[in-house]
Amino acid sequence: xxxxxxxxxxxxxxDIANMAKALAHPARIAILQHLVKINACIGGDLVEELGLxxxxxxxxxxxxxxxxxxxxxxxxxxxxxxxxxKTWMQYRNLFDKFFDSSVSEGSCC
Numbered sequence: 001x002x003x004x005x006x007x008x009x010x011x012x013x014x015d016i017a018n019m020a021k022a023l024a025h026p027a028r029i030a031i032l033q034h035l036v037k038i039n040a041c042i043g044g045d046l047v048e049e050l051g052l053x054x055x056x057x058x059x060x061x062x063x064x065x066x067x068x069x070x071x072x073x074x075x076x077x078x079x080x081x082x083x084x085x086k087t088w089m090q091y092r093n094l095f096d097k098f099f100d101s102s103v104s105e106g107s108c109c
Contacts, residue, residue, distance in 0.1 A: 012094070016098055019091050022069060028060050031046060031057070039082060043057060043058065043061065
């Protein structure tokens with residue numbers, strides 16, 4: 001299988017695609033929604049909240065942290081996660097610009 005040709009696309013197109021990929025799992029969306037709702041969370045709380053295995057939650061947290069959407073601080077033997085507001089706003093602004101394009105109803109096949 002060949003390598004992707006991301007150099008054929010603009011930085012904005014690549015950024016949107018990478019952001020969409022980070023959000024492309026319902027468990028990650030649920031984690032983000034929960035963190036937004038309570039404004040902080042210890043990893044074990046997510047297991048109870050979502051009903052997924054700790055290993056599954058940990059993998060999704062790792063993915064969200066890798067793209068900077070969440071940040072974590074160590075508290076004893078647990079890690080407390082929260083939304084990274086700077087990255088959250090970057091995602092929001094980029095998606096807002098993307099979806100801001102007008103599309104007329106009835107103009108498609």
